[in-house]
Amino acid sequence: MKPIFNDHTPIYLQIMTHIKKQIVVHILQPGDKLPSVRELSKNLEVNPNTVQRAYQELEREEITYTQRGMGTFVTDIEEKLHMLKKEMAKDLITNFIQQMKSIGFVEDELAEIIAVFIKKNKE
Amino acid sequence: MQKLIGISNVKKQYSKSKIALDGIDLEIPVGKIIGLLGPNGSGKTTFMKMLAGIARPTEGKIYIDGQEPGVYTKSIVSYLPDQNQLFKWMKVQDAVAFYTDFFQDFEMEKAKELLTRFEIGNKERVTSLSKGTVEKLNLILCLSRKAKLYVLDEPLGGVDPVARDQIIDMILDHFHEDCTMIISTHIVSEMERLFDEVLFLQRGKIVLGGNAEELRLQRAKSIDAVYREVFAQC
Amino acid sequence: MLKLLKYGVVDGYGNLVMSHGMIYSVYASMVITRYLMGFEDTFSYIYKYSFFMPIVVLIIMDLSIEGAVDRNKQMILCLPKKGWELSGVVLLKSLLKVGIACICSSIAFYIHLSITKNPRRMIQAIIENVNFPLGALFSGMLMIFAAVSIVSWFSWVLVHSCKIKHKKLCGFFITIVIIIIAQSIGGMIAVLFPLRVLVPNAVLYIFPLLKEAKYILPINLTGIIIPMMIYIVCLWWSARWIDTKIDI
Numbered sequence: 102m103k104p105i106f107n108d109h110t111p112i113y114l115q116i117m118t119h120i121k122k123q124i125v126v127h128i129l130q131p132g133d134k135l136p137s138v139r140e141l142s143k144n145l146e147v148n149p150n151t152v153q154r155a156y157q158e159l160e161r162e163e164i165t166y167t168q169r170g171m172g173t174f175v176t177d178i179e180e181k182l183h184m185l186k187k188e189m190a191k192d193l194i195t196n197f198i199q200q201m202k203s204i205g206f207v208e209d210e211l212a213e214i215i216a217v218f219i220k221k222n223k224e
Numbered sequence: 225m226q227k228l229i230g231i232s233n234v235k236k237q238y239s240k241s242k243i244a245l246d247g248i249d250l251e252i253p254v255g256k257i258i259g260l261l262g263p264n265g266s267g268k269t270t271f272m273k274m275l276a277g278i279a280r281p282t283e284g285k286i287y288i289d290g291q292e293p294g295v296y297t298k299s300i301v302s303y304l305p306d307q308n309q310l311f312k313w314m315k316v317q318d319a320v321a322f323y324t325d326f327f328q329d330f331e332m333e334k335a336k337e338l339l340t341r342f343e344i345g346n347k348e349r350v351t352s353l354s355k356g357t358v359e360k361l362n363l364i365l366c367l368s369r370k371a372k373l374y375v376l377d378e379p380l381g382g383v384d385p386v387a388r389d390q391i392i393d394m395i396l397d398h399f400h401e402d403c404t405m406i407i408s409t410h411i412v413s414e415m416e417r418l419f420d421e422v423l424f425l426q427r428g429k430i431v432l433g434g435n436a437e438e439l440r441l442q443r444a445k446s447i448d449a450v451y452r453e454v455f456a457q458c
Numbered sequence: 459m460l461k462l463l464k465y466g467v468v469d470g471y472g473n474l475v476m477s478h479g480m481i482y483s484v485y486a487s488m489v490i491t492r493y494l495m496g497f498e499d500t501f502s503y504i505y506k507y508s509f510f511m512p513i514v515v516l517i518i519m520d521l522s523i524e525g526a527v528d529r530n531k532q533m534i535l536c537l538p539k540k541g542w543e544l545s546g547v548v549l550l551k552s553l554l555k556v557g558i559a560c561i562c563s564s565i566a567f568y569i570h571l572s573i574t575k576n577p578r579r580m581i582q583a584i585i586e587n588v589n590f591p592l593g594a595l596f597s598g599m600l601m602i603f604a605a606v607s608i609v610s611w612f613s614w615v616l617v618h619s620c621k622i623k624h625k626k627l628c629g630f631f632i633t634i635v636i637i638i639i640a641q642s643i644g645g646m647i648a649v650l651f652p653l654r655v656l657v658p659n660a661v662l663y664i665f666p667l668l669k670e671a672k673y674i675l676p677i678n679l680t681g682i683i684i685p686m687m688i689y690i691v692c693l694w695w696s697a698r699w700i701d702t703k704i705d706i
Contacts, residue, residue: 108446111437112417143396146389147417148257151437239621273706278535280705294701299538309533311467325461326537 104145112147116155121164124175125186131177135165225253228373228404229275234284236270236428244270245281246428254372255401257418259436259447260408262425263455268408269306271425272377275406276303289372299328302371306378306408308358310350316361317346323365335368342390356387363391367398374398374405380414388414416447424454462547463554467534468611531614532706541700545693548611552604552689605637605689612636612692619703636692640685648681 104119106112123129135141138156142149156173159165163181167173176182201211229252236245245267252258260268273279274286277293288297310319316339323330339346342360350358363379379395380388388411395418399405409415416422416436424432432454436447443450462468534544613632617625 106417108413108416108448109440109444111440113437143393145417146392146396148420148436149396149399150256150420151417154437276536278532278704278706280703295538295540298536303536305529305532307529309529311465311530311533322465325465326539 106145106147113151113155113158116141116145116147116152117159120155120159121185121189124164124182125189129175131175131179131182133175134171135173135175137172225255227251228254228289230285230287232285234274234281234286236267236274236279237282243428245274248284248428248430250423250430252404252406254404256420257395257399257405257407259412259415259419259422260406260425261410261412261422261447261451262408263410265427266425267428268425269377272303272375272406272408275373275375276301276305300372302327302366302369302374304362304366304374304376304379306381308350308362310358310362312351314350315346316344316348316350319350319361319365320346323368327369329370331368331370335364338364338368338394356383359383360387360391360394363394367394372403374403376405376407378408378410380409380411392418412451413446413448419447422447424451426455459543459547459550462534462539462544463550466551467530468544468547468551535700535704535706541697544700545611545697548607548696549690549693552607555604555607604686605640608689608693609633609636609640612689612696615696615699615704618706619699636688637685640688643688644681644684647684648678651680653679653683 104115106115120129120135129135135156136144138149138152141147142152145152156165156167160167160173163176163178164185165173165175198208198211201214202208206214229250231248231250231252234245234248235243237243248271260271262268270279274281274293275288277298280293286293289300291297314322320332320335320339323335324332339361342357342364344353344357344361344364350361353361359379359381363376366374366376376395379391383391392415395405395407407415407418419436421434422432422436422439423430432450439447439450445453610629610633613629613636616622616632617629622628
């Protein structure tokens with residue numbers, strides 16, 4: 102699953118988001134080894150230093166950890182992974198609310214709009 | 225971070241009216257890929273030739289690994305010129321032999337492996353290869369040297385999109401933390417993700433420079449968009 | 459240095475141009491020396507031997523063909539080689555050419571002798587006439603091969619080290635001028651202070667037919683040494699400029 106990057110946000114952030122997504126949907130399982138910096142940089146056609154930065158940030162956020170000489174691994178701390186999913190949901194929701202507001206909807210309307218939409222989709 | 229290149233107040237003047245470089249001050253560390261961006265005539269090629277040691281500044285100094293351009297720097301700098309400079313009589317194997325003979329850091333096995341991978345026959349004449357293939361050949365020769373500095377002048381010039389991808393792949397493959405790459409291009413969109421730092425060169429001066437990711441963050445734009453912005457004025 | 463020789467890649471403005479130009483240069487140097495030495499028939503000499511006009515036309519045509527010379531030299535100059543190494547190769551190349559020219563002329567000479575009815579008389583006539591212009595012509599011809607490589611290399615380095623416009627044209631004319639001057643000076647000094655040498659022609663000794671006679675090739679060494687010294691000075695400067703001034 103090769104992500105399509107936009108070039109107007111820092112790429113390292115987009116790489117982080119991409120990896121987080123993979124973790125959340127279990128493409129990357131807890132304890133799985135991430136591809137090496139070189140490998141990933143080649144796959145994504147991105148500067149290795151950029152990948153390195155993404156990995157460093159992920160480690161700072163404690164989503165991954167590095168074992169010297171072995172590589173970078175997804176954390177197997179369940180709590181962390183829960184938090185990750187929650188945070189990602191939060192980002193998406195914030196973004197959604199902002200976008201809806203920008204086309205004229207009010208916050209109070211939103212919950213209802215979503216419920217109706219989901220119901221319709223089920224039919 | 226270890227400094228590889230130091231450039232102070234470098235100018236290049238061909239005649240009273242023709243000033244190619246007008247006061248460049250720069251320090252470039254090891255382990256980075258630098259993008260040198262600018263329109264034709266901005267001084268990119270002149271700058272690269274100076275790093276390669278075949279052109280001289282009219283004023284100012286250039287230091288590569290502590291030495292001014294000369295025999296030593298030529299042994300640690302691998303230059304890819306913007307136009308093919310291989311001899312017309314050469315076949316691919318002659319070009320490989322040439323590099324083997326004159327560059328101690330040339331890794332012949334690596335070159336051969338790449339030539340096979342890109343299906344470039346050993347016995348083919350250089351003049352009979354297509355533009356994209358010649359570019360790939362030159363890049364293979366350039367990157368098969370284990371140099372400290374790679375100076376690539378328009379590596380994607382006039383090359384089809386498939387070959388461009390292959391070239392970008394090759395560049396990434398060969399980059400390692402003990403070397404530095406300076407790549408000039410005006411096909412910014414395809415290459416911008418390779419760059420750690422970018423330098424915008426206009427009429428011989430650096431008008432903008434910095435970390436690529438920071439620039440994206442600050443301006444909420446791609447480097448390509450910044451390029452268009454910066455150079456639309458001229 | 460030998461590897462550079464092996465590839466044959468260190469060169470001046472291209473042999474195609476120079477081989478035409480050099481015939482003209484040698485001829486011109488002969489004419490000038492003749493004039494300076496007071497020969498009255500100099501101008502009729504010119505009319506008689508005005509074969510150089512087509513050569514000039516060929517030169518101009520050649521100049522327009524010389525396209526990739528500079529770029530190929532760029533490749534050489536990117537090599538981690540010192541100036542003296544590159545210029546040294548040019549010297550070796552030209553000496554090789556002179557050597558080959560000697561061997562070829564020996565073989566030609568031998569063949570000529572073999573088919574002549576009276577070789578001894580022919581040799582005698584040659585020895586008696588080892589003087590200008592034959593001596594100058596011969597040493598001049600030998601020098602063409604050295605001069606072609608050396609001086610055209612020097613003028614290429616010169617035009618790319620100093621602020622000279624119209625590089626190709628200037629380079630070409632600088633080459634011609636240097637050779638004319640060098641050969642003329644050499645020619646004059648050769649007449650005033652000849653150092654005639656009778657070089658035993660090794661090739662001829664091999665053949666039993668010629669064992670009895672002393673078959674020799676007469677040369678006026680001054681006519682070779684003086685221009686060669688001038689060309690070596692040119693090479694020395696080119697070596698210096700490659701290290702310090704060359705600017706493509």
